Structures are given as C-alpha cells and as structure tokens.
Amino acid sequence: xxxxxxxxxxxxxxxxxxxxxxxxxxxxxxxxxxxxxxxxxxxxxxxxxxxxxxxxxxxxxxxxxxxxxxxxxxxxxxxxxxxxxxxxxxxxxxxxxxxxxxxxxxxxxxxxxxxxxxxxxxxxxxxxxxxxxxxxxxxxxxxxxxxxxxxxxxxxxxxxxxxxxxxxxxxxxxxxxxxxxxxxxxxxxxxxxxxxxxxxxxxxxxxxxxxxxxxxxxxxxxxxxxxxxxxxxxxxxxxxxxxxxxxxxxxxxxxxxxxxxxxxxxxxxxxxxx
Amino acid sequence: xxxxxxxxxxxxxxxxxxxxxxxxxxxxxxxxxxxxxxxxxxxxxxxxxxxxxxxxxxxxxxxxxxxxxxxxxxxxxxxxxxxxxxxxxxxxxxxxxxxxxxxxxxxxxxxxxxxxx
Ligand SMILES: C[S@@+](CC[C@H](N)C(=O)[O-])C[C@H]1O[C@@H](n2cnc3c(N)ncnc32)[C@H](O)[C@@H]1O
Numbered sequence: 001x002x003x004x005x006x007x008x009x010x011x012x013x014x015x016x017x018x019x020x021x022x023x024x025x026x027x028x029x030x031x032x033x034x035x036x037x038x039x040x041x042x043x044x045x046x047x048x049x050x051x052x053x054x055x056x057x058x059x060x061x062x063x064x065x066x067x068x069x070x071x072x073x074x075x076x077x078x079x080x081x082x083x084x085x086x087x088x089x090x091x092x093x094x095x096x097x098x099x100x101x102x103x104x105x106x107x108x109x110x111x112x113x114x115x116x117x118x119x120x121x122x123x124x125x126x127x128x129x130x131x132x133x134x135x136x137x138x139x140x141x142x143x144x145x146x147x148x149x150x151x152x153x154x155x156x157x158x159x160x161x162x163x164x165x166x167x168x169x170x171x172x173x174x175x176x177x178x179x180x181x182x183x184x185x186x187x188x189x190x191x192x193x194x195x196x197x198x199x200x201x202x203x204x205x206x207x208x209x210x211x212x213x214x215x216x217x218x219x220x221x222x223x224x225x226x227x228x229x230x231x232x233x234x235x236x237x238x239x240x241x242x243x244x245x246x247x248x249x250x251x252x253x254x255x256x257x258x259x260x261x262x263x264x265x266x267x268x269x270x271x272x273x274x
Numbered sequence: 275x276x277x278x279x280x281x282x283x284x285x286x287x288x289x290x291x292x293x294x295x296x297x298x299x300x301x302x303x304x305x306x307x308x309x310x311x312x313x314x315x316x317x318x319x320x321x322x323x324x325x326x327x328x329x330x331x332x333x334x335x336x337x338x339x340x341x342x343x344x345x346x347x348x349x350x351x352x353x354x355x356x357x358x359x360x361x362x363x364x365x366x367x368x369x370x371x372x373x374x375x376x377x378x379x380x381x382x383x384x385x386x387x388x389x390x391x
Binding site: 050051053074076080082085086089094097098099100101104105107108109111112130132145151 | 275276307308391
C-alpha cells in the first residue's frame with residue numbers, strides 16, 4: 001500500500017504545483033470528488049428551488065465547488081494550498097476563495113452560510129506539522145467557528161478518509177464539543193473501494209439519515225447488517241455519544257418522562273478510563 | 275463577510291478595510307431571491323464601507339430602506355457590488371491590529387503566523 005499523503009508532507013507542501021496540476025487531470029479523482037460532493041449536498045437537505053450560500057472547506061482545485069455550482073448554489077471556498085487555488089482560478093470556477101488554514105477557524109461573520117461541505121480534507125487536521133499544532137485544539141477551533149458562521153438549523157457535511165478509528169473519534173468528539181449534533185453516515189460499508197464516510201453535523205437537531213447500501217444486497221439482510229453495524233459503532237464509540245444520548249432523551253421526552261436538561265457537558269466523556 | 279477575529283486578542287475584527295489596487299468587473303446572472311435573502315445577513319454600514327473602499331458607493335442609501343425585497347433597482351445594485359466587483363490585487367486590513375492580508379490573483383491570503391493564533 002502506498003503511504004498516505006498525510007504522512008508525506010504538510011498539505012500546503014504535498015499539494016504543491018505538480019500535485020495540483022495532476023489533480024484535475026485524473027479522471028478518477030474528478031469522478032470521486034463530484035460524486036462525494038453530490039452526496040454531501042444531498043445530506044445537507046437544503047431547501048428546494050432556492051439558491052443557497054455554502055462554505056467549502058478544503059475547496060482545493062474547485063472540483064467540489066463546480067458540483068455545488070451545478071446544483072445552482074453559490075459558494076465560498078477555503079484552502080491552505082495556493083497551488084490548488086491557482087488551479088481553481090485557472091479553471092475559472094465560480095466561487096470566491098480564500099487562502100487560509102481551516103485549523104485556525106473560519107473567518108466569517110455569524111450565520112452567513114446556509115450550509116458547509118468538506119470533501120476529503122478534514123483528516124489532514126489529525127496530523128501535527130509543528131510543535132505548536134495540537135490536532136484536538138485545531139479541530140475544535142474549526143468546528144466552533146464553523147458553528148457560529150452557519151445559519152441556525154443548517155448543516156455541515158464532511159466526507160473524509162480517516163486513517164484509523166482514533167481519528168474518527170477525535171474528529172467526531174471535537175465536533176460534538178463545539179455544539180453540533182449528528183454523527184457518521186457510512187455509504188457502501190462493505191466495499192473497500194466504494195465505502196465513503198460522511199460526518200453529518202447539525203446545528204438544530206434532526207435525525208441522522210441512513211448510509212447507502214450496495215445494490216446487490218437484499219433488503220432484509222441490509223437492515224440486519226445496518227443494525228449490527230450500528231451496534232458495533234456504538235460499542236466502539238463511533239456513533240457520537242452525545243447524539244446518541246440526545247436521541248434517547250428526545251424519545252423519553254416524547255413519552256412525557258422527565259429528563260435532565262441538556263448541557264454542553266451532555267455526553268462528554270468523564271475523565272478517567274471507562 | 276470576512277473578519278480577522280482569528281488573530282489572537284482581536285475582539286471583532288470587523289469590518290476589514292479594503293484596499294483595492296486592481297478591480298475586475300465580472301458578469302453574474304441576477305438572482306433576486308438570493309440577493310434579498312443575503313441582505314438581512316449583512317451589516318449595512320459595513321457594506322457601505324466596503325463599497326466606498328472599492329469606489330462603488332454610487333447612490334447606495336445610508337440606511338437599508340424598508341421594503342428592499344421588492345426594490346429591484348436596489349437589489350441589482352447590491353448584486354453588482356456583492357458579486358460582480360472583484361478585487362484582483364490589494365489587501366484587507368484588520369481594524370484593530372492594522373494587520374494586512376494581501377489579496378493577489380483575486381484570492382485573499384488569510385494565513386496567520388504561529389505567533390498570531
Ligand atoms: C483531497 S483534496 C480535495 C480538494 C477539493 N475538494 C477539490 O475539489 O479539489 C484536500 C484539500 O484539502 C486541503 N487542506 C488540507 N489541510 C488543510 C487545512 N488545514 N486548511 C485548509 N485546507 C486544507 C488541501 O490543500 C487540499 O486541497
């Protein structure tokens with residue numbers, strides 16, 4: 001297996017002139033970026049027949065941005081690689097772009113955006129490229145400032161490539177800490193090639209949609225599989241605990257039972273193991 | 275829309291002063307609904323300030339008039355200033371620290387140094 005890009009160099013170096021140029025000339029990359037963006041937009045559940053303003057985190061060469069434009073929305077993109085942004089500029093994409101490190105937060109006024117997406121980028125924040133880089137802190141800063149810049153009730157969807165479960169846990173826990181609810185949606189979980197992981201974050205509650213399944217699976221098997229996967233995920237802590245607790249509380253509330261007030265500590269791990 | 279709040283110790287970081295050395299006008303289709311949805315999210319004074327910075331104050335009113343949703347003429351002007359006037363080269367300046375963020379090739383560079391975060 002080839003070494004992960006994240007191990008090779010910081011993103012602004014890895015996505016240098018050559019990689020940036022190659023990026024938009026590879027038909028498989030183009031297709032994956034497009035497909036993932038379309039799915040992320042679907043998961044945003046934007047209102048129909050309305051043009052929305054979206055934020056694209058790690059917008060790179062603008063492949064994801066073009067898929068946003070194709071769906072009739074406007075976008076603002078952020079990326080840390082000037083070479084990738086130059087490629088986007090050369091390709092005359094329609095969004096406005098900023099050269100910025102999303103690990104330092106998003107620099108926008110409150111409630112500007114109707115939604116945010118990020119395609120294949122956020123796992124980069126799990127690595128520290130200097131002594132001053134603290135992954136948890138940078139992720140928290142991203143999610144906290146993102147939460148503020150989203151209109152209430154809107155969502156953010158991150159498709160990403162975690163290297164291991166610890167990264168999933170790190171990313172999800174920082175998002176929940178910043179006030180989001182939601183969790184993971186995994187499409188085609190049993191295909192190595194087609195499997196895609198989306199973190200669906202909500203600012204105003206809502207239920208988590210289901211992941212897509214391979215077409216050749218039978219319905220009942222699918223359901224069984226999903227239930228089993230879900231239990232596995234809960235046990236392994238992949239489904240954010242806070243979301244899970246909020247969900248349970250909501251159910252109890254509906255049944256007219258008394259539940260503890262939600263606080264920013266809801267579902268947070270207490271210190272100490274287990 | 276942008277702030278420099280990311281810098282350590284900056285409280286508001288808004289509005290950023292725009293210095294426009296090179297401006298380009300582009301054509302973008304007018305979408306009345308999109309613009310009127312955008313208006314309440316904007317700080318009117320900051321918008322006027324930004325328009326002045328790039329030399330497009332023109333006859334924009336000093337306060338947001340009521341019934342702007344149906345004022346196509348005004349919405350068209352806003353569309354132009356918000357979407358069609360692009361600063362290609364110049365810079366953005368933080369109102370509190372005077373830190374400058376260069377804009378080149380139409381892209382503002384908001385990267386911060388390690389000692390600024
Ligand atoms: C796999 S590429 C995806 C590109 C993009 N979605 C597109 O359509 O071209 C990942 C992108 O994330 C960006 N990235 C990685 N770390 C980042 C950070 N800390 N801040 C901003 N962008 C980052 C990289 O520069 C790269 O362009």
